Amino acid sequence: MSKIWFVKRQECPACASGSFRTIYQCQYDRSPIADYLVDFYSPQGMVEFEYLEGAAYVLSECDVCGLIFQRDIPNDFLMERLYEHWINPQKVFSHHLKNRGLEYYSRHAQEIMHIIAYFRKNPTSLNFLDFGMGWGEWALMAKAFGCNSFGSELSTERIQHAKLNGIRIINWGEIPQYRFDFINTEQVFEHIPEPLQTLRHLSSSLKTDGILKISVPYAPDIEQRLKVMDWKSEIGSKNSLMPVAPLEHINLFRKQSFSKMAIQAGLEELLIPKKIQYQYLTDWGGAKKILKSMLRPFYRNILKKGNYIFFRKCR
Structure with missing residues (x-):
């Protein structure tokens, strides 16, 4: 099973609380998440679904600091595949210079x-x-x-x-x-x-x-965006889900998340x-x-x- 390429986070990564709940879940190789991955990564390079089979995109919310985070995240190997292969550095750099x-x-x-x-x-x-x-x-x-x-x-x-x-x-x-x-x-x-x-x-x-x-990224209305569930919404639009983009934006911070982190640091x-x-x-x-x-x-x-x-x- 391709779940071996993922790490399950057992506590909130911002405040270390073990109290959190699932607010959204979908298999990576099923719609709408699979559709999003194809639309987002194909122009940048590719997406390798063989690493995603059997794994799920699970959004959790911390009961203590309010952090929204992806419970299961890519391990080091899959992270490297994502940022250096799925995302072609030369394509990204050319686009970067142009824009x-x-x-x-x-x-x-x-x-x-x-x-x-x-x-x-x-x-x-x-x-x-x-x-x-x-x-x-x-x-x-x-x-x-x-x-x-x-x-x-x-x-x-x-x-x-x-x-x-x-x-x-x-x-x-x-x-x-x-x-x-x-x-x-x-x-x-x-x-x-x-x-x-x-x-x-x-x-x-x-x-x-x-x-x-x-x-x-800032999205205090993320619950409303998840109700609309428009994965094709443009970045920056009111319904954009880019702040919780699968595999990459694995943490969505609230103000109280930062406050608790800052105290401990x-x-x-x-x-x-x-x-x-x-x-x-x-x-x-x-x-x-x-x-x-x-x-x-x-x-x-x-x-x-x-x-x-x-x-x-x-x-």
Whole structure:
């Protein structure tokens, strides 16, 4: 049975509670999940159903912290098949280059300026780590601002690309040997099998008062989306199920999930002052974008909407 390629999580990966319940379940080789996998992975490379036969997509909800998580997740072998074979790195990179315009890089620059301004230090004195760096654009942007920029990644092709662009690469075991002012995790924690242990590991490499950023998909209305059950809904639409994408987005965080994780990792939430956010706005390309940029600090600092959170090391 192909279930041997999966690992069953016995407790909530965010708060370690053993109290959780199943909210949705479907075999991977049956509709609608099988249809979704074909539609999603075929344009990127392929899908190998021989590794999925007999296995099920099981969504669970933690009774303590509210985390939505996939109970059965790919083991290391299947993860490698998924990210390096089902998803063809060259196809993805070509698409990546074609669709990343000035606005994409401008957002990186704006965020990095916010962080440097918060520390009030010369950029050359700051150590930044991009954990799960992908193709390394964020790390490269931090390097361009003068920061000591490091990257960490599992994909061999992405690592080689980053090295060619002068990014210093460190592996998982080397991380605690360093002391970072800032660690960036952009669209990473939703993919991680053990997010609490990962957060602790990263926290151990932060300087006192160092900062770690987590940005992950946000779907407070996921129960309603699951009722509609439209796996063909476009990413970003109100019915999109991408936040719980089978095999990849194995964790969907709630605010209380992060709160409990942060306490156990010796971290506390930090708000970048609105003054700094407004001072380094970069997108003035039209009325709608200006309005969105002006409202974003209020949305994040006052309403605390979205899963875009900064944490400071407090012990």
